[in-house]
Amino acid sequence: MTVAVIIVAAGRGTRAGAGEPKQWRMLAGEPVLAHTVRAFRGVGRILVVLHPEDMRLGLDLFGGTVTLVAGGAARDASVRAALGCLEGSDVTRVLIHDGARPLVPAGVIREVLAALDDAPAAAPALAVTDALWRGAHGLVTGTQDRSGLYRAQTPQGFRLPDILAAYRAHPGGAADDVEVARAAGLPVHITEGAEDNLKITWPRDFARAEAILKLRKDHEMDIRTGNGFDVHAFTEGDHVTLCGVKVPHTRGLLGHSDADVGMHALTDAIYGALAEGDIGRHFPPSDPQWKGAASRIFLEHAVRLAAERGYRISNCDVTLICERPKVGPHALDMGTALAGIMGIETGRVSVKATTSERLGFTGREEGIAAIATVTLIGE
Numbered sequence: 001m002t003v004a005v006i007i008v009a010a011g012r013g014t015r016a017g018a019g020e021p022k023q024w025r026m027l028a029g030e031p032v033l034a035h036t037v038r039a040f041r042g043v044g045r046i047l048v049v050l051h052p053e054d055m056r057l058g059l060d061l062f063g064g065t066v067t068l069v070a071g072g073a074a075r076d077a078s079v080r081a082a083l084g085c086l087e088g089s090d091v092t093r094v095l096i097h098d099g100a101r102p103l104v105p106a107g108v109i110r111e112v113l114a115a116l117d118d119a120p121a122a123a124p125a126l127a128v129t130d131a132l133w134r135g136a137h138g139l140v141t142g143t144q145d146r147s148g149l150y151r152a153q154t155p156q157g158f159r160l161p162d163i164l165a166a167y168r169a170h171p172g173g174a175a176d177d178v179e180v181a182r183a184a185g186l187p188v189h190i191t192e193g194a195e196d197n198l199k200i201t202w203p204r205d206f207a208r209a210e211a212i213l214k215l216r217k218d219h220e221m222d223i224r225t226g227n228g229f230d231v232h233a234f235t236e237g238d239h240v241t242l243c244g245v246k247v248p249h250t251r252g253l254l255g256h257s258d259a260d261v262g263m264h265a266l267t268d269a270i271y272g273a274l275a276e277g278d279i280g281r282h283f284p285p286s287d288p289q290w291k292g293a294a295s296r297i298f299l300e301h302a303v304r305l306a307a308e309r310g311y312r313i314s315n316c317d318v319t320l321i322c323e324r325p326k327v328g329p330h331a332l333d334m335g336t337a338l339a340g341i342m343g344i345e346t347g348r349v350s351v352k353a354t355t356s357e358r359l360g361f362t363g364r365e366e367g368i369a370a371i372a373t374v375t376l377i378g379e
């Protein structure tokens with residue numbers, strides 16, 4: 001299946017107000033048409049139909065990434081010009097879309113294409129939900145049954161030979177491609193349209209489109225994951241500090257700071273998610289000022305760095321690996337301590353432990369290892 005996308009943008013946008021035609025006006029920092037074309041990248045070969053006077057603008061904006069076609073005096077003439085370029089090609093399906101509908105959601109495009117597996121023509125639409133009136137001179141003159149009425153959208157999709165034949169047989173003057181297809185007797189399947197898929201027609205539509213784009217940006221999630229791993233050897237002592245909690249033990253942990261292996265793994269996980277190296281990069285062991293330091297200083301720094309970059313910690317999971325001391329009885333206190341330092345709810349912090357079945361250095365009780373995973377969310 002080879003798909004072609006025809007984007008018609010040769011109109012003058014007279015209803016959208018004075019100034020340059022609407023498809024060249026800026027929307028969230030880019031011409032309207034740039035948004036429209038982007039929505040179809042990866043769908044198929046793209047043909048953009050432009051007013052003959054706008055060909056230079058098209059070349060500057062798209063270079064050779066799309067085929068530019070000179071349009072006609074009405075929408076249907078512009079579509080005809082592009083269809084003419086596809087005659088004899090290997091294209092099997094064609095989507096015809098208004099350049100003035102820059103916010104078409106991917107799902108709308110997908111549904112139209114999928115419907116063409118079983119139908120010769122398909123197009124998105126929204127059922128009319130408001131009551132309909134007839135009116136004149138500011139007065140309601142009658143009502144109109146809304147049942148079975150739809151608001152037509154684009155892209156309108158067809159099998160290429162069918163729509164070529166339909167346009168050849170049509171006298172001209174159709175409002176859209178569905179009208180041409182129906183005149184040729186093609187059944188047109190209705191797919192679900194979207195309110196976001198508005199056609200910029202009037203000056204107020206720019207503000208609507210900007211608001212939709214802003215909402216989409218607000219909902220874009222930047223999610224980052226990081227992991228950390230640390231090991232500290234046992235030494236002489238009567239306690240270990242794990243995830244901020246002092247746990248009595250027959251040995252201590254050897255380290256430049258307080259050797260809180262769990263908190264170090266967690267701190268490294270945060271640095272990792274930020275692509276900011278590890279604790280050693282921010283607190284070099286060669287620097288005497290960190291000798292015996294409480295590891296919360298490191299964790300606080302990593303959390304602050306995340307906040308400065310616009311991230312909050314969604315959750316973290318720390319696993320301590322040792323035979324002894326037994327972590328279970330302290331795990332809740334450890335979670336509470338970490339949550340307090342990070343300023344998040346305890347339900348977002350997990351601390352658990354495992355043995356290594358007496359295997360390896362942790363099994364021989366030479367030291368404690370810890371791994372941690374963290375998820376950061378951009379705000």
Ligand SMILES: Nc1ccn([C@@H]2O[C@H](COP(=O)(O)OP(=O)(O)OP(=O)(O)O)[C@@H](O)[C@H]2O)c(=O)n1
Pocket residue numbers: 008009010011012013014015016023049071072073074075076078079098099100101199200201
């Ligand atoms: N001769 C034309 C007329 C329209 N179109 C395109 O068809 C789409 C839908 O048309 P419409 O919204 O009516 O655009 P305009 O004709 O530009 O607007 P107006 O009627 O307000 O002048 C637009 O992307 C428009 O650029 C086209 O390619 N060639």
Ligand SMILES: C[C@](O)(CO)[C@H](O)COP(=O)(O)O
Pocket residue numbers: 098151152153154175176177199201
């Ligand atoms: C094709 C179309 O977008 C379907 O809604 C519409 O018919 C073209 O725009 P116009 O405002 O009717 O000129």
